[in-house]
Amino acid sequence: MNRTLKAGIKLSLFTLIFPASPLLAQKNKPAKIKAAALQVEMIESNEIKLPAEFQVALYENLIRQLEKNGFSHVYRDGDRNAASVADLIVLHSTVRGFKAGSERARQVTTVSGATSITIHCQFTSPEGTSLLEQDVNGKVRFFGSNLKATYDFAKKAAHVANENFSTPGRE
């Protein structure tokens, strides 16, 4: 009888704690930083030589993915209109690692020839104060051209922005 009572108490405690855990986790999550708009700077690759097509594909895919993720105002590098925007966040991206890979090797062997890019993303205020820094990588392992790694990077970087910044009309 005692045993049944103890088991009942344990079960009821478990049912109380289990649904409450996501609520606790949400409380611990840091608050999103307000961003009225994002400005994407051109990808820098001073120390690591990156082919021009990769640099442009990274930049264009990044802008596209940020717009897809609900950032209604994404300004391009050098855009004059960005200067007058309050709560502007500037995204600086620097190439930290690049493995060119080979589409032919991927198609023939499946296991070799992966293309990978590692990029250091730094979100700053217009004055240059760092708000968030993170390394994001892009890969293509099996199918697709080498440039597909740039799409993978853009999706992940947009996810990072989405997790940490909130724009008006989108929480």
Place this chain on the structure above:
Amino acid sequence: MTSRTTTVLVGVASLFAGLVIPVADAQQASGPVKVVQLTGLAGVKDNAKGTLSVENGQLHFVHGKASSDVSASSIQDVVTAADSQRAVGGTIGLMSMAAPYGGGRVLSLFRTKIDILTVQYRDAVEGLHGAIFSMPIGTAEVIKKNLVAQGARTTASGEPAASSSSLPNKEQKQ
């Protein structure tokens, strides 16, 4: 005997001529070039097929009934590179992956060389854009020369850069 040798020599000469003439033709092409716009051109879908030409100080891309122009003077950088793509692509290429005894993998070994043209340009509000085109081998350098002659700037000069796919498979780390 002599006629046989002559026939063989003529055959070999024609074979070499056949290999060299298309490349020479491609390099001299100054009219519209068939290209694939891989990404970046404003208002044009990725992988859109069309023609690219340089006329009246504009980089002119025509895709179906739509066309897109970029002023040569707004181009900050124009770079060419060499790459390769599967000779058998599209749906047939994808279906061939399921071929028995690795037949699809063998097909992957047959690749055609292509040129890649990358341009970076500024719009009316100074926003930076980039566009990438793939085209037949030998044509990207001609378009680049025409663009530079009409006011485009370039950071790379001389021979096309090494192919992204032919680069040594070595990781660079900071």
